[in-house]
Amino acid sequence: MSGYVAFDAEKVIDYVTHLGHFFAEGETLSCYEFGDGNLNLVFRVQDTQRNSIIVKQALPYARCVGESWPLTLDRARIEASVLRRHGEICPTTTAKVLHHNSELAVTILEDLGQLHILRGELNQAHTFPQLSQDIATYLAKTSFYFSSFYLEPSEKKALVTEFTNPELCAITEDLFFDDPYRDTERNHFPSALQTSVNALRHNKALLIEIAKLKAQFLNAPETLLHGDVHTGSIFVSAEQTKLIDPEFGFFGPIGFDLGSFIGNLLLNYCAQHARIEALPKRRNMQVYLLDCIASTLSGFYATWLKLAKTQTRDLSLQAEGYAEYFLTKVLQDAVGYCGCELIRRTIGLAHVTDIDDIEDDAARLEVQKRALQLGEQLILNANKCHTTEDVYQLIISFVN
């Protein structure tokens, strides 16, 4: 990475102008940075006709709760490569990569400025009727086409190597599976939650399930995951859904992305108890979120099963009934990872604004308790689910 230099607005314009093909010759370009600056620089470059592109550059360090630690620039390569690979399969739901330079850790992306980040929209109780089907299709198609059902083993092994992502995976390994279940400075939660947290940490049955989920995360290169499908990684509008930011991408268990997504919808569900005072409006939003979960599950399952029945190339995996067996395991994994997401977003390092922006301390604490309890019960009961309907019934039996 000897050629790496961090960009500023001027350097971005020079770089883009040098590349040449994004704007009409002679156009005057303007540029400003609007990322949060913790992990990446994000610039918008536009001409006088309001044509624009996004230039994203990874920083060689991460800042979080005041700490600064080195973080591989290779994540920019991973992110651009996952977007391209997933984009070949799901072009309409993946942010388009226009250019990538691994040495500079720079990626140029289509500008999705007309869309909004899903998390903020859900926090405002906005709903998106096409969201669940778009996500279900994206998760089903990308996970099928990069699985052993479809890829030649040698092709898949080469991709597993290409997408080996140890530094970013280590973050997930720590934050999802280790930190919440022990004392570490990275956790943060109100002291009033300590009793609930202690109960989790002394629940032996729960800790065995966490071990299984972590072992699976470490040892199941089933498909090329996005690796970070939370509602902050999804751009939406009334018509469109676009996945961004797959820098945590790697070959892992198929249920991980599905579980992460559902977990974030459930975090929002819990948060709405304190966000929307008027019961009818709150119920409408919560019903939307549950419908979205049900529809994501059934859409994912149906799409995956159809692909498995019609496009499985591996001879052994074509065995009658195997795809159904496999999908049941995927659903159980997803429920488990969903539970992990609920817990780690409540008491670990990285919280969600859905909950943290609730102003009333007592109301926020109640939401946090709901999220913890729901997460725990999902993890403990995941292996009772055999169908998408079982998953849905399990969820609604614990959300209220």
Place this chain on the structure above:
Amino acid sequence: MSGYVAFDAEKVIDYVTHLGHFFAEGETLSCYEFGDGNLNLVFRVQDTQRNSIIVKQALPYARCVGESWPLTLDRARIEASVLRRHGEICPTTTAKVLHHNSELAVTILEDLGQLHILRGELNQAHTFPQLSQDIATYLAKTSFYFSSFYLEPSEKKALVTEFTNPELCAITEDLFFDDPYRDTERNHFPSALQTSVNALRHNKALLIEIAKLKAQFLNAPETLLHGDVHTGSIFVSAEQTKLIDPEFGFFGPIGFDLGSFIGNLLLNYCAQHARIEALPKRRNMQVYLLDCIASTLSGFYATWLKLAKTQTRDLSLQAEGYAEYFLTKVLQDAVGYCGCELIRRTIGLAHVTDIDDIEDDAARLEVQKRALQLGEQLILNANKCHTTEDVYQLIISFVN
């Protein structure tokens, strides 16, 4: 591999002399080739004092049933690397690598000429009291120390990449999981066995289990496997046990090596029905083989569990009860892979002399039927096993 040139005896002596440190200066060296020449050249080099070493060179092709196809020379690197890695953990049960040159695909090994290949010894009804404990310790220690229980995730991911072995794995994927269950020219078995083979191929429950085992083989980099622990890969004497030939090594499911080993003992068990006419002598040999299986299972389990309890470094995987859960799954996998080995060695491409050298056609056919039936039942009932005793009881309920 531009520097590759196939050795002959003269070139071997030049090469060894040039390296310098294996024999006293001025010694007269002699050399002869004694491999089967299908995959590798194997030379013994000795001086006048009967000091000797083995020089093994991979050939860039494989010959089998008349066919010749290219096969990566990288397998020599894999083989030498697995021997070295496993040798660091189990020096007494791993053939010692004295030198390796990846470009020439040459490995110099200690001469184990004073030992004998286990398969031939078992075929002669020779027994080895220390065999099961040596193999159990080797399999338990190597599989534990290269697992996520012990290795840092980043360290393990780097090793998974280093030991990515697509061409050799493809052979196993085809021969274990695909070929036996469909018509292909690579299979061979007597036409009198066709009815039994057809029954296997129409057993839907069996085919689902085969799919699970293949998916696990493809998607579970649990540890650095030897990859080919059959009784032809083990040198024995009354005092020693030495593993050789791990060119199929890769990160895969822990149960695979254990199952392969037990499968080969069971192939010999089945063969003894036709090999030893005198019932008391036959029973003695078969009891030895069953004792050997029981002792391998219990030794493996006890050693692994002790390592897991005392040396697990991963925080989550230290959860109370998780190691026992994990080992149950390993046992079930081993039973399944054991069943696959019985079937594929009976009707697939690569047979075993235990069975094929039985001269009487009718007697050999009966043995083949036993092996197929045993393999099928082990695969179908694997998930009923929760302890090593369960595995043993399952085996003895079907061997007679």
